[in-house]
Amino acid sequence: MSNVIQYIIDGIALGAVYALAAVGIALIFGVLRLVNFAYGELITIAAYVLAVTSNWWLPLSLLAAVASSVALAVLTDRVAFKRLREAPPATTLVATFALSFALEAVWRLVFGVNGRSADVLGALNTTAISGAIDVRWVTIVEVVVGAALLSAIAIFLRRSTIGLQMRAAASDIRTARTLGVRADRVILSAFVLSGVLAAVVAMLLTAGSPLVTPTLGLEVTTFALVGVVVGGMDNLVTATLGGFVVGFVNAVLGDALGADLRVFLSSFTYLAVILVLLLRPGGLFASRRATGAERV
């Protein structure tokens, strides 16, 4: 019994982190119809900045991480994606792959292949509750921060004027523009938000395990993207849920599988995804979307 509770707690925590990454991906998809595979590099740069600034005053280090991923998010749009606004989806997808690999090479060159330690929030990696179940502080923080940030984004999209414009753009950008919604601003907001989310994901990940490698963000993004696809790319809520589910499954499998099977973790996750998509091609939550829910 306590095993099951342990799995669920770990699952919710990792699910929250993946849900944040999923929102970051789905926000960009919503306004641009761009599947941003390079999203992971935003997480990676934030993690490296945490590593480099780990001896700074904590708030400053966190702020630097946010600044770096936001800057990279905006820069990738300006330099690469902006020129591809009219390009077919296959082209932009390949462009995001290329960008991701190029940036990964940059990380290798600048930070080396062996990884750096981002021991900024390491204090969280200590036991909060021990006994039959074992809860680390970072687990609690992941759940709380995840829930808080997701609620904040929901409120932002519901209540703020720019949030309303982002939802309108995601639903029908042509009509939104004829009403005076500035496409540039909405897109910029989406990239900034996705950058902030990537930085938070980096903080939570490095708090749990401080080793930063050039592929850190890539791994998370691959899974989060799987979650977004499983949830349904064109709906922010279900995409987020999809991210959560993939994180949850990942953590539970990680706990449940013995150490010898854990190396196949991603295979098991992909297997689960293939099963889901075979059974529900429109995504895990397709039925709810049939009513024409808005995308963001």
Add this chain to the structure above:
Amino acid sequence: MSEVATAVGLAVEGLEVAYGPVTVVRDLTLNVEPGEVVALVGANGAGKTTTLSAIMGLVPAKAGAIRLGDRSIAGFRPERVARAGIALVPEGRHLFPAMTVEENLKLGTIGRRSDDGLAEDRAWVEELFPAVRDFSGRRAGDLSGGQQQQVAIARALLARPDVLLLDEPSLGLAPKTVESVFEALTEIRRRGVTVLLVEQRAQLAIGFCDRTYVMAAGELRLTLTPKDAGDSARIVAAYFGS
């Protein structure tokens, strides 16, 4: 209603629009004087929607001038056209279906040049279109076609445009509802908003509008006034091929 704004006209000169290699609007010149209500009629595929889209900046014009008052707006992006003072009620309404009526209206105010008078404008459109008030908390996609059309026009008016472009506002509506749309148009005209109306029902348009342009195969063929309403049926039929 109370304040009479200075009306602003719309002029299109030598407009040419193509989709890829196919030119669908050629050498189109039309003029809507400040405060006028002018109709554009023509058969399916004549190029009416394309003309409005080009004015709105949704499709690029290959040639031609577009002027709002004395300001050239050719080449503007749609959001800039909107903010310059043109609002479009598109073919098929294009509300944001998953959003509430209220949210749709709020989006209508994004293009306003000033928030002064917003409350009055809001009261005015509510008086004009009761559905806007009665269903403000509903999902726009759940309204009937007629109610959606009311919301779409209200949304456009909340931008307080100088020029209102309407693309077949009566399409698919019951006769009674069409009547109420035209009653609303009368009020809109009284307010000094310049209107360019695309309308399939030529007879209705000719009788109602200051001038009616007849368009065929991407070109203007004929200009009619209410005086022609009597014998226009035959002429128009010729161009509609019916």
